[in-house]
Amino acid sequence: MKKHFITAFLAGLIFGLGLLLSGMANPDKVLSFLDLAGAWDPSLALVMLGAIAVGVIAFTFIKGHSHSLLGEPLKLPAKSELDARLIIGSLGFGVGWGLAGFCPGPALVALGAGEAKAAVFVAAMLAGMGLFELIESRKQPNR
């Protein structure tokens, strides 16, 4: 098996362990962070801080490279304009996040922990993503 398949699995595994350890995989804790007007739990701000601190080092290192350390082509988003899709999509995502306390990664981890409710959320999320593909393919039939 090619090495980058192993690192893909490891990255997912480490990501999942980090979500568990940090408390992000627990919707109750996520909602306590999002509830500024209630008893506010600031923990998740530190999750972002820790993750970005390491991320900055890696992304700064790789900047200017065309390939990864395993020789895979570097795929960074090329778009730079702030379009309506980005803003409306992100605004909508926050609403869905705030309703249940789940974003995509933590939902997958909670699913792996055997939570039936997480399985329902993930199924609905996949349906939503499928709906997006359907709408997009109708808009551009030759895509």
Place this chain on the structure above:
Amino acid sequence: MLIDWASFTPWTALSGGLLIGLAAAVFILFNGRIAGISGIVGGLLKPQRGDSLWRVLFVAGMVLAPLAWLAFSQLPAIQIDAGYPLLVIAGLIVGISTRYGAGCTSGHGICGISRLSPRSIVATLAFMGTGFLTVYVVRHLLAL
């Protein structure tokens, strides 16, 4: 603002965050890709030749993380208060809007901000803003 000091877990939050950052670092350094969960999962729904296995393996790693955790320790609490109808609505919204917005908490919030992408900074401010607002409306205005 009232801080719930009893629930505040700075050390596990920070160390969990470092692990998440490490995962994003591994993924960009070795795979050359952004560890954005919605993009990785969403790409599986429009499969392209030679572009699916790494996605499946990344997702498998995430889903198996609790099992790996269990080999060493008890799982931390996962409390899901939302009922099934709300979970379906929230899941649908998260699914469709993260694809329109080209990212979620991981791709925009962690990777995007780490590489100082203006799009990701705007996206993160947008979803954090509506996240705070939604919880305010649900918990304090509607008092559900």
